[in-house]
Amino acid sequence: MKSDRECDKCRKNQAVNVCIGCHAAICETCSQYELFGSGCGCVFPAYYCPTCAEDPNRNPFAIQNRPEKSPE
Numbered sequence: 001m002k003s004d005r006e007c008d009k010c011r012k013n014q015a016v017n018v019c020i021g022c023h024a025a026i027c028e029t030c031s032q033y034e035l036f037g038s039g040c041g042c043v044f045p046a047y048y049c050p051t052c053a054e055d056p057n058r059n060p061f062a063i064q065n066r067p068e069k070s071p072e
Protein backbone atom coordinates (compact mmCIF):
# COMPACT_ATOMS: atom_id res chain seq x y z
CA MET A 1 0.00 0.00 0.00
CA LYS A 2 1.33 3.40 -0.88
CA SER A 3 0.84 6.50 1.15
CA ASP A 4 2.13 10.00 0.67
CA ARG A 5 1.97 10.76 4.32
CA GLU A 6 5.23 11.68 5.93
CA CYS A 7 6.42 10.38 9.25
CA ASP A 8 4.96 12.32 12.17
CA LYS A 9 8.12 11.83 14.18
CA CYS A 10 11.12 12.55 11.98
CA ARG A 11 9.25 14.17 9.09
CA LYS A 12 11.87 12.87 6.72
CA ASN A 13 10.65 9.51 5.59
CA GLN A 14 7.40 8.17 4.28
CA ALA A 15 5.15 6.79 6.96
CA VAL A 16 4.53 3.08 6.64
CA ASN A 17 3.08 2.21 10.04
CA VAL A 18 0.77 3.69 12.63
CA CYS A 19 1.69 3.82 16.28
CA ILE A 20 -0.94 1.96 18.28
CA GLY A 21 -0.24 4.17 21.27
CA CYS A 22 -0.83 7.63 19.85
CA HIS A 23 -1.83 6.78 16.26
CA ALA A 24 1.00 8.81 14.82
CA ALA A 25 2.14 7.88 11.35
CA ILE A 26 5.63 6.50 11.58
CA CYS A 27 8.24 5.51 9.07
CA GLU A 28 10.18 2.30 9.08
CA THR A 29 13.09 3.92 10.90
CA CYS A 30 10.93 5.29 13.69
CA SER A 31 8.82 2.18 14.13
CA GLN A 32 9.50 0.21 17.26
CA TYR A 33 8.32 -3.30 16.69
CA GLU A 34 6.77 -5.19 19.56
CA LEU A 35 5.30 -8.63 19.73
CA PHE A 36 2.30 -8.90 21.92
CA GLY A 37 1.77 -12.25 23.49
CA SER A 38 -1.31 -13.12 25.41
CA GLY A 39 -1.77 -15.99 27.78
CA CYS A 40 -3.58 -18.09 25.23
CA GLY A 41 -0.55 -18.31 22.99
CA CYS A 42 -1.74 -15.75 20.50
CA VAL A 43 0.99 -13.39 19.37
CA PHE A 44 0.45 -10.37 17.20
CA PRO A 45 2.78 -7.63 16.04
CA ALA A 46 2.38 -3.99 16.91
CA TYR A 47 4.24 -0.83 16.08
CA TYR A 48 5.02 2.00 18.40
CA CYS A 49 6.58 5.36 17.75
CA PRO A 50 9.80 6.03 19.69
CA THR A 51 7.90 8.12 22.22
CA CYS A 52 5.33 5.50 23.08
CA ALA A 53 7.86 2.71 23.03
CA GLU A 54 9.51 4.34 26.02
CA ASP A 55 6.26 5.19 27.74
CA PRO A 56 5.04 2.46 30.11
CA ASN A 57 1.64 4.12 30.23
CA ARG A 58 1.15 3.46 26.56
CA ASN A 59 3.39 0.48 26.10
CA PRO A 60 3.02 -2.07 28.88
CA PHE A 61 6.04 -3.83 27.48
CA ALA A 62 8.33 -0.82 27.75
CA ILE A 63 9.58 -1.87 31.16
CA GLN A 64 9.44 -5.57 30.51
CA ASN A 65 11.77 -5.26 27.56
CA ARG A 66 14.42 -3.43 29.50
CA PRO A 67 17.29 -5.66 30.51
CA GLU A 68 18.18 -3.59 33.55
CA LYS A 69 15.42 -4.74 35.82
CA SER A 70 16.18 -4.68 39.49
CA PRO A 71 16.95 -8.19 40.63
CA GLU A 72 14.69 -9.77 43.18
Ligand SMILES: [Zn+2]
Pocket: 007, 008, 009, 010, 011, 012, 013, 026, 027, 028, 029, 030
Ligand atom coordinates in the same frame (compact mmCIF):
# COMPACT_ATOMS: atom_id res chain seq x y z
ZN1 LIG B 1 10.34 8.65 11.02
Ligand SMILES: [Zn+2]
Pocket: 019, 020, 021, 022, 023, 024, 048, 049, 050, 051, 052, 053
Ligand atom coordinates in the same frame (compact mmCIF):
# COMPACT_ATOMS: atom_id res chain seq x y z
ZN1 LIG C 1 3.10 6.79 19.67
